[in-house]
Every structure is written in C-alpha cells, then in structure tokens.
Amino acid sequence: MQHQCEWYETCLRGTQLDESHANADAQLTNGQRLQKAHRQHIEPYSKHLQFAVTLTVKKIATIRVNRFDNYGDEHFKFTAVLDDEKLDSLINYFTTLLRHQLYGNKAKHKNKQEWATPLVITAVEGKNTHKRTHLHLAVGNVPADKVANFQSIVESTWQRCDFAYRETCIKPITDSNGWLNYITKEVGYTDNDALDIVHSTIPPFIQNSICTESRLLAG
Secondary structure (H helix, E strand, O other), rough: OOOOOOOOOOOHHHHHHOOHHHHOOOOHHHHHHHHHHHHHHHHHHHHHEEEEEEEEEEEEEEEEOOOOOOOOEEEEEEEOOOOOHHHHHHHHHHHHHHHHHHHHHHHEEEOOOOOOOOEEEEEOOOOOOOOEEEEEEEEEEEOOOHHHHHHHHHHHOOOOOOOOOHHHHHHHHOOOHHHHHHHHHOOOOOOOOOOEEEEEOOOOOHHHHHHHHHHHOOO
C-alpha cells in the first residue's frame, strides 16, 4: 500500500487520547485497547466510504492454468488448499481486478494514480474460528458512473478469483463507523490481525487529506 505519510505515525497524532480518555483506557483489557487503537486508525476514512462488502472464501479450489505461457490453449488443473499465502494473493488479485473494473487504464497512468484507485479497507474473519473464512471490505472512491452497478461489478470480479465462494453481500453504507466497528470485532479477541492493513488500498489524495487534517488538529 502506497503511503504519503505513515499510517501508524503521522495520522495517529490526530487521534491521541486526552488525559480523561487515558484514564478510561486503564480500565480496558489489552485486547480492548488493541481493538480501540485499530478503530481509531481507520475512523478518519469513514467519511469517504460508500459500500460494505462481504466476500466468502473457499477452503479448497480447483485451479486451471495454461500448460504453456506463450503457446497454445492447453490447460491443466490442480487442487489447492487455502493458506495464508494464497489468501494474501487472493486479496491482492481481487483488488487489482476491482481497480481496473472501476478505473480502467487510468489506474496505470502515473499522473492519475493519485485518485484512480478505490479506497478499500480490508478485514479477514474466520481464520481462527469455526466460521468459513470471509473478507469484509469498506469501499469508497467509487466513480459516480459505477455506483449504480457496483454490486454486479464486485460479484463478477469476485467470480474471476480461484477461491471465490458463491456467498457475497454488497450494500451501500448507511453507518460508516458502525461498519468499521463491525469488521474489527475480532481484533483483540479471536484474531489480532483481522484488520488487514497491508492489503488495504488508500488513494493518495485521501491519505494526504487525512494526514493534513491530523496535523492541523495536533497543532
């Protein structure tokens, strides 16, 4: 994820607790403090969010690949089991496809990359529980001409991924902070790494505006 300023350092200055909040924090468990910190880090992005997305992941997938890279149309299939590496690859592949579906070739132009990418805050649930692994995404910066068809865009894009399961849920966000709280509910409890900051994508112009606002508040 491209940063114009550090997620954990610069933007944190705008969310420092005052003394009364610090006293209240003393009553929290370590897990509750971690969850609260994660939520404070992503809260500034709430005003930019448009859609709540849930994508369910297969445990096992049959993968079809070309037998030769640059010749012929022969293919072979093999069975793959989901693991952390394949999950990371899945998230990267999906967000890359989604960026292209929303912005086309604009996403490749250096002078347009400042804005030609969706805001995607990613959380992964179910890795440490009995639930099927699934992704929760908080998505923003969707082009105006793509908003009406966003659900079908996400569904068709997701089905191009090897480990995509059929269950999806895509809805407009009516309560941004409520959705962000929901997707971080496992942090501090069943999975401290549920909020996947590494695979979240932040358009530089949004990151810059938030960091500028944080510096002004801190000053």
